[in-house]
Amino acid sequence: MTEEEVKLFFDKVRRCQNLYNSIVYERDHIEEDLAAAKAIDYSKPHVSGGGTSDLLDVVLRIQAERDRCVRELTMRLWELECYKQDAIRLLRTLKDPELESVMIDRYLCGMSWKNIFRTHHIERSEGFRRHQKAIRLIAESLTPGSSEKTGD
Template sequence: MTSTEYLKLVYESEEKANMLLKEISQIQHDLLALNAIDYEKPRVSGGNGRNAMEDRIIGFLDKRDQMLREYLQTVNRPWEFKKLVECMDDERMQAIMKRHYLWHETWEKACEGICSDSWLRRKENGLRAQALEEFDKIFKKNKISSC
């Protein structure tokens, strides 16, 4: 995974976490909506000893567990990102990266008060480009658990 792909995941992590929570909630609702097993009916012998309802319940629980693991990974990604950003030498670049990727501010707003507009617009000399380059170096040095 490249640093650009990782940064995209960080930027989208809040939205993805909210989506996963809704899906997990829907699975919980579906589990509660399942009809209970009717123990009054005679038990049929043979087969694997499970019925279709048990298979559905197991399927729902497996899907829920998988989504919970994905949710935890998604929720931890911004913390992981923050640790990487704090390895950057320049505090201005740290602030720009956090403001853009964690607080979802535009690049211009993230750089506001840190540099002049004309400096930011010159891509090769702007803080945005410098911050991304420095983050890329740090990203390549560190092993990220979610990559």
């Protein structure tokens, strides 16, 4: 695997994680909408038709949207877990915990570069250097015969 292919794979994992997070966010807002659906005000005079069915229609529509969102979450969670298993397998090839930690924070936890630099107490250039080194080491570990070339 080339360095570019390794980078593309980890970017795909990050995109999948971000998509999953977006769907969770959407589901949470749908549930807030469901909780905020207005109930019938019994202090007002009863009018047949209209009020109850309008509320029922709103609740049913919101529940249908929530069910769709839950199905999407289930599918995305399975996809994300498959990607994460592969990513963890690749990260195990790194022997340096600092490199592994940067990669985990970026691709499995979905942290921004700014947060990674702050969390690891490193300068921007050092963070990117660690990232590039991790990508290179993973690519080398996946290239047949790379250990003979490097003399390991």
